[in-house]
Each structure stands twice: as structure tokens, then as C-alpha cells.
Amino acid sequence: MSIRPARVEDFEAIAAITNHYIATTAIHFGYEPVTAGELVKYFGGKHPWFVTTSEAGEVLGYAKAGTWRDRAAYAWTCELGLYIADGARGRGLGRALYDVLLADLEQRGFRSAVAGITMPNAASVALHERCGFTRVGTFVDAGWKLGAWHAVEFWQKPLARVQGEPPVLAEGPRH
Ligand SMILES: CC(C)(COP(=O)(O)OP(=O)(O)OC[C@H]1O[C@@H](n2cnc3c(N)ncnc32)[C@H](O)[C@@H]1OP(=O)(O)O)[C@@H](O)C(=O)NCCC(=O)NCCS
Numbered sequence: 001m002s003i004r005p006a007r008v009e010d011f012e013a014i015a016a017i018t019n020h021y022i023a024t025t026a027i028h029f030g031y032e033p034v035t036a037g038e039l040v041k042y043f044g045g046k047h048p049w050f051v052t053t054s055e056a057g058e059v060l061g062y063a064k065a066g067t068w069r070d071r072a073a074y075a076w077t078c079e080l081g082l083y084i085a086d087g088a089r090g091r092g093l094g095r096a097l098y099d100v101l102l103a104d105l106e107q108r109g110f111r112s113a114v115a116g117i118t119m120p121n122a123a124s125v126a127l128h129e130r131c132g133f134t135r136v137g138t139f140v141d142a143g144w145k146l147g148a149w150h151a152v153e154f155w156q157k158p159l160a161r162v163q164g165e166p167p168v169l170a171e172g173p174r175h
Contacts, residue, residue: 003100006049011036013059017085026118026145046169052093060088063097076111076166106159109167119151133157
């Protein structure tokens with residue numbers, strides 16, 4: 001297993017991993033499958049994406065940061081996403097990916113990271129607890145998917161503690 005920054009050519013695998021959860025669960029609130037082309041539009045800006053791969057180089061999961069809310073003052077807060085391929089969960093890949101992503105975000109100068117978890121999701125709650133997030137609150141009936149309303153818990157982790165003005169966030173990879 002290894003972890004590296006994502007590349008454009010990873011996005012077919014990233015879309016396939018995501019589409020499993022879109023089609024079969026309420027973990028992801030999309031209704032329609034995503035394409036590599038749609039996802040790659042979010043790649044390459046100030047928010048990093050990482051993948052974990054098998055020995056043979058197959059992408060087994062990814063973790064990414066993105067915009068939480070788009071008004072200017074929110075720039076130093078990012079929202080995370082993390083998906084491990086069906087069949088590769090529960091082997092430590094998610095934890096290892098998140099550790100790399102969180103260290104990178106802190107180094108870039110992000111002030112905190114937030115994550116929304118559709119309830120119930122014991123693995124994701126355990127992961128966020130282990131990685132130092134705290135539960136902020138729950139939005140009840142936040143989404144309708146697969147014939148039911150679903151609550152979403154929001155979690156937050158503090159990152160860079162810079163005094164005064166926050167740093168300018170660099171565009172593009174830092175690796
Ligand atoms: C949630 C997810 C990213 C976690 O990644 P993972 O590789 O399966 O989890 P890990 O093996 O790294 O385990 C991380 C921690 O969660 C715990 N954990 C894992 N699966 C668990 C489960 N089903 N129930 C309870 N705890 C669990 C592990 O024990 C570990 O804690 P530890 O470090 O104290 O041992 C992964 O299961 C996944 O992709 N799930 C589907 C998509 C999803 O839910 N994404 C997150 C959306 S918010």
C-alpha cells in the first residue's frame with residue numbers, strides 16, 4: 001500500500017469508487033453517478049487530493065479537501081471527503097490517507113477541516129474520532145435518499161494555529 005497525491009489519470013478509478021456509494025448507500029447524497037470529467041474540475045486548486053494504491057498500482061481509495069462555503073472569509077476552512085473501495089475497507093487505508101491529508105492541509109495553512117457524516121456510519125465516526133475531530137452538531141432530515149430522510153452529523157478538527165492574518169493559500173500541488 002502506498003499513498004501519493006492524486007493525478008488526473010486516477011479520476012476514472014476515483015469516480016468508480018464513489019459511484020458504488022452513490023448507487024447503494026446514503027453516505028454520498030448524489031443521486032446520479034459522477035464522471036471522472038466532473039470530478040477532475042475540483043482538482044488542482046488550493047485543495048489537495050490523495051490516493052492510496054495497491055502494490056500493483058490500483059487505486060483503492062482517495063481523500064480530498066474542497067470548499068466548505070464559498071464566501072471569502074471561509075477560505076481557511078475546508079470540507080473533506082474520503083472513500084475506500086468496496087472490499088478494501090477496514091484495513092487501515094482510510095486512517096492512513098486521512099493522516100496524510102490532514103498533515104498536508106495544516107502545512108498549507110488551513111485553519112480547520114469539517115466533515116459531514118450521514119448517519120449511521122460507525123466506521124466514519126470512529127475514523128473522525130481517532131483523527132482528532134469533534135462532533136459539532138446534527139442536521140436532522142438533511143437529505144432524502146433511497147426512500148428515507150437522513151441526518152448528517154458535522155465534525156471539525158482544528159489545524160494550523162497561525163497568529164494574526166492567515167497565510168495566502170497556494171494554488172496547485174505542493175508536493
Ligand atoms: C469510513 C471509511 C473511509 C473508513 O476507512 P477504512 O479504511 O474502512 O477504516 P480504517 O481501517 O482506516 O479504520 C479507521 C478506524 O475506524 C475503525 N473502524 C473501521 N471500520 C469500522 C466499523 N465498521 N465500525 C466501527 N469502527 C470501525 C477502525 O477500528 C479504526 O480505528 P482504530 O485506528 O482505533 O483501530 C471507509 O470505511 C469507507 O470508505 N466507507 C464508505 C464511504 C464512507 O463512509 N466515507 C466517509 C463519508 S463521511
